[in-house]
Amino acid sequence: MSQILLKNGFIVSMNKEEQVFTQGDVLIENDRIKAVGHVEQSLVTPDVEIVDAKGKIIMPGLINTHVHTSQQLGRGLGDDVNLLTWLHERIWPYESSLTEEDSYISTLLCCLEQIRAGVTSFAEPGGQFVSGMAKAVNQIGIRAKLAKSVMDCGEGLPKVWQKTTQEELDKQEEDLRKFHNTADGRVQVWFGLRTIFNNSDDLIIKTKELADKYGVGVHMHVAEVKEEVEYALETRGATTVKHLYNLDVLDKNFLAVHTVWLTNEEVNMFKEKRVKVSHNPAAAMRVLGFAKIPRMLKEGICVTLGTDGAAASNRMDLIDEMWLTSLIHKGWRLDPTIMKAQEIIRMVTVNGAKALLEEDNIGSLEVGKKADVIIINPNSAGMLPIHDAIANLVTSMHSSNVESTMCDGKWIMKDREILTVDEDSIINEAKERAESIYKRAGIVLPHRFPYI
Numbered sequence: 001m002s003q004i005l006l007k008n009g010f011i012v013s014m015n016k017e018e019q020v021f022t023q024g025d026v027l028i029e030n031d032r033i034k035a036v037g038h039v040e041q042s043l044v045t046p047d048v049e050i051v052d053a054k055g056k057i058i059m060p061g062l063i064n065t066h067v068h069t070s071q072q073l074g075r076g077l078g079d080d081v082n083l084l085t086w087l088h089e090r091i092w093p094y095e096s097s098l099t100e101e102d103s104y105i106s107t108l109l110c111c112l113e114q115i116r117a118g119v120t121s122f123a124e125p126g127g128q129f130v131s132g133m134a135k136a137v138n139q140i141g142i143r144a145k146l147a148k149s150v151m152d153c154g155e156g157l158p159k160v161w162q163k164t165t166q167e168e169l170d171k172q173e174e175d176l177r178k179f180h181n182t183a184d185g186r187v188q189v190w191f192g193l194r195t196i197f198n199n200s201d202d203l204i205i206k207t208k209e210l211a212d213k214y215g216v217g218v219h220m221h222v223a224e225v226k227e228e229v230e231y232a233l234e235t236r237g238a239t240t241v242k243h244l245y246n247l248d249v250l251d252k253n254f255l256a257v258h259t260v261w262l263t264n265e266e267v268n269m270f271k272e273k274r275v276k277v278s279h280n281p282a283a284a285m286r287v288l289g290f291a292k293i294p295r296m297l298k299e300g301i302c303v304t305l306g307t308d309g310a311a312a313s314n315r316m317d318l319i320d321e322m323w324l325t326s327l328i329h330k331g332w333r334l335d336p337t338i339m340k341a342q343e344i345i346r347m348v349t350v351n352g353a354k355a356l357l358e359e360d361n362i363g364s365l366e367v368g369k370k371a372d373v374i375i376i377n378p379n380s381a382g383m384l385p386i387h388d389a390i391a392n393l394v395t396s397m398h399s400s401n402v403e404s405t406m407c408d409g410k411w412i413m414k415d416r417e418i419l420t421v422d423e424d425s426i427i428n429e430a431k432e433r434a435e436s437i438y439k440r441a442g443i444v445l446p447h448r449f450p451y452i
């Protein structure tokens with residue numbers, strides 16, 4: 001049995017009462033939280049590891065509900081172009097050129113960035129190699145829901161991606177059998193649906209059936225761009241959300257990403273079916289538009305935050321997304337009282353846990369939950385002073401303030417040092433592989449940086 005005692009910190013528990021403890025302790029035993037707030041000395045073993053958190057903030061590890069780990073080596077390939085150029089001339093050539101080993105390194109690099117920004121769990125909507133992603137997640141020590149990128153129709157798809165409905169379903173089941181609940185349960189496999197542009201109704205219906213059969217979630221880009229809604233209307237006779245509603249696939253294990261182009265009626269459909277939403281503000285501001293997040297929150301819909309992929313929004317930093325979320329809706333609605341800091345903290349903790357179907361395990365610091373914990377050191381010119389700790393976490397925290405990150409009771413980063421993998425060698429290999437993929441994909445950009 002091993003114990004870790006975090007002492008004298010400002011604890012943001014995110015328990016049901018959203019209690020904070022101005023000076024409290026967190027006792028961790030093996031992979032779970034044993035006590036929070038005041039810790040009885042009788043619970044503590046003599047060989048406990050003690051961490052002094054005085055003047056620091058202890059909170060649940062952050063949850064990123066939408067991140068394309070396989071796009072990490074494609075950061076910067078899709079800037080300043082429209083969506084179709086981004087997709088057909090940049091991302092498809094890039095992603096279809098990846099090998100399994102590329103996907104592994106890309107995932108490691110993506111996880112490093114996330115861990116440094118306090119993320120302990122994420123949901124991946126789908127790369128080509130669940131095997132490569134699972135290996136990386138297992139090694140680095142984070143928690144993830146992985147899925148394959150699934151497409152069975154659509155024009156212009158690279159040859160390597162032209163698959164039948166059954167092939168896509170079989171491959172996902174095979175991945176699930178191999179990798180679900182591996183790495184002490186940290187790696188779980190979900191079902192993916194890319195978008196309605198590339199998914200037949202047969203695939204959508206069967207995917208939901210399989211997700212229910214295995215008790216996991218479905219992760220899908222929904223009503224992402226205006227053209228998508230128009231396409232659905234033209235080809236299926238209903239807008240994306242209405243069509244998914246008619247197919248009866250909207251449900252509490254359905255994670256809908258972006259959800260920008262929804263009518264109020266469709267927001268109500270999400271509410272009725274208890275669909276979970278992943279809001280990605282940076283990606284939304286770049287190309288998609290404003291999602292009706294304040295309305296969704298008012299209706300009690302479970303809204304969470306995601307970074308999207310590095311080829312889409314460049315920064316896989318959930319702390320930046322928190323800050324952006326607090327700003328963009330205020331500006332759009334001309335109402336500085338909406339999107340309060342407490343709501344945004346909820347999105348990256350308890351709501352994230354619900355969206356990942358893990359509310360009993362993660363998302364808050366409570367006795368019996370998994371020990372996914374971060375320590376924030378606010379003593380920097382960029383974060384101080386703190387007059388309201390919850391507000392500062394959203395408005396002035398930077399990823400550099402995350403001092404330590406723990407997942408499943410184990411330190412992944414302690415005092416800014418990554419302990420589970422060799423960070424320098426991953427960065428070096430990522431540079432070499434990125435250069436090689438760029439050449440294979442045949443993309444040509446100006447201002448190439450001579451990093452090798």
Ligand SMILES: [Zn+2]
Nearest residue numbers: 125221308309
């Ligand atoms: Zn995405």
